Amino acid sequence: MTSIAYYPGCSLHGTSGEFDASFRATARALDLELVEIPGWECCGNTAAHSINRLLATALPVNELAKVEKDLKLDAVAVPCAACFSRFKTGAHEVARDPAVADDVRSVVGRGYDGGVTVQNLVDVYHDAVGLEALAAKVKRPFRGLKVACYYGCLLTRPPEVTLAEDPEYPTHMDAVVEALGCTAVDWNYKTDCCGASLALTEQDIVDSLVARIVNDARACGAEAIAVACPLCQVNLDGRQTEIARKDSAWVGVPVLFLSQLVGRAIGLDDKTIGVSKHLIDARAVMA
Amino acid sequence: MTTCTPSGVLATKVGDGCAENPYLCYQCKRCTAGCPVAEHAGMHPAQIMRAVQLGQYDMIFDDKFIWLCTGCQTCTTRCPQGIDIATIMDELKIIAWREGKVHPDAPSAAMLKLNYDSFVRWGRMWEVELIARDALRRPKGALEWLSLGPKMLLKGKINPTLKRGDTDAMKRMVKTAESLTRAREQQRRAEPRSGGAAAAPKGDAAPPADKGGGAS
Numbered sequence: 001m002t003s004i005a006y007y008p009g010c011s012l013h014g015t016s017g018e019f020d021a022s023f024r025a026t027a028r029a030l031d032l033e034l035v036e037i038p039g040w041e042c043c044g045n046t047a048a049h050s051i052n053r054l055l056a057t058a059l060p061v062n063e064l065a066k067v068e069k070d071l072k073l074d075a076v077a078v079p080c081a082a083c084f085s086r087f088k089t090g091a092h093e094v095a096r097d098p099a100v101a102d103d104v105r106s107v108v109g110r111g112y113d114g115g116v117t118v119q120n121l122v123d124v125y126h127d128a129v130g131l132e133a134l135a136a137k138v139k140r141p142f143r144g145l146k147v148a149c150y151y152g153c154l155l156t157r158p159p160e161v162t163l164a165e166d167p168e169y170p171t172h173m174d175a176v177v178e179a180l181g182c183t184a185v186d187w188n189y190k191t192d193c194c195g196a197s198l199a200l201t202e203q204d205i206v207d208s209l210v211a212r213i214v215n216d217a218r219a220c221g222a223e224a225i226a227v228a229c230p231l232c233q234v235n236l237d238g239r240q241t242e243i244a245r246k247d248s249a250w251v252g253v254p255v256l257f258l259s260q261l262v263g264r265a266i267g268l269d270d271k272t273i274g275v276s277k278h279l280i281d282a283r284a285v286m287a
Numbered sequence: 288m289t290t291c292t293p294s295g296v297l298a299t300k301v302g303d304g305c306a307e308n309p310y311l312c313y314q315c316k317r318c319t320a321g322c323p324v325a326e327h328a329g330m331h332p333a334q335i336m337r338a339v340q341l342g343q344y345d346m347i348f349d350d351k352f353i354w355l356c357t358g359c360q361t362c363t364t365r366c367p368q369g370i371d372i373a374t375i376m377d378e379l380k381i382i383a384w385r386e387g388k389v390h391p392d393a394p395s396a397a398m399l400k401l402n403y404d405s406f407v408r409w410g411r412m413w414e415v416e417l418i419a420r421d422a423l424r425r426p427k428g429a430l431e432w433l434s435l436g437p438k439m440l441l442k443g444k445i446n447p448t449l450k451r452g453d454t455d456a457m458k459r460m461v462k463t464a465e466s467l468t469r470a471r472e473q474q475r476r477a478e479p480r481s482g483g484a485a486a487a488p489k490g491d492a493a494p495p496a497d498k499g500g501g502a503s
Contacts, residue, residue, distance in 0.1 A: 238439065
């Protein structure tokens, strides 16, 4: 069993408990031991880098230093795409600028030597577990369920930081869902923004972005959308119910975390992976 | 009314704060073409970049664009000049906070502050607290949740409770980061530059590495 540090992040304890539960359960079933970082802090999210740049870099680097020096592990799983972006950006900033690294060391209280690989949800299944090992664990394959893999913004952008191979048209999540027996559809809005935290203040903008994304997924034949970010999930799922309230002709497309699709395929039960928590009913596609 | 600052002052501030050189922009507008919120604001990213170059403070801060920017990084990813435009948008927000130029009618700006205060207070960001505090301040915000909020609660989608982080460690880091940031800012002010041109922290001569599809 391989051990890897785990940083859940605030949303996985707040609006996306089923993301946390399904990720933990799939990791266990796939022989990956998750070691949660003790006393982890918020990564600073969007607010820190819009208010204090140094704090925004220091907060994730503090967590990376805990993984490196306290847990003595060489990789951390960060399933929230926004946290993942802050971790990768923090590590990138201290590695490229010694002056920033010095200031960050003052804030954190110790240095970080860059010895930790930061993995997002897709990386965990695609690289840490591996497609062959994953496919070998599949007990209940999907029978060709057509899935639109939605990567959103921060899994791949900016590529200098994420080191994503193809930031405009990534395919690793597609490969993961194909290993589960799904058919990954080709579509146009894989990496378009869902509006992110504007869902708290500018709902009309988010509704227009979400409608565009879901309409394209549906038009390209998708029966479900797979996501790897709690904010993408809550926006695509929640705002669809608001769009449907105003437009009776709206046909909802269920929005599932990649970890839920993996969990269903490797034989975990619906309750464990939280299939019934979503507003657009996902039970039919997960049956 | 539009006031101009001497050209270069704003660009210098931006360059000092985030180590990006706004003068590298030559207005190709790929940033704007890919921006998810450009159509919803008065300004768009390429216009903001030009306004930074020309020191047009009011043009930037009287518009809501920087507060609608979602930080999606599309502009940064596609810029053929390798400018981290999303980081420049962040730097403009930081300047707005510091100089009292936050747009009065941008609920997203207030939300960023509620968010910051929440994770500083608890060590972790408490989503339910953000919605509740915003609703107290802004009734329209509360109305938006009347339908969706209860549905999410009933489904068990929202966990209203909070698990705190290490709040002592968080407060210590925030205090150090804020005071160090102020000290660095004072250092910069104490070292006036000659000529008024922005420092070119990177790439003032050599073109950046091609990111694919930029130059052909």
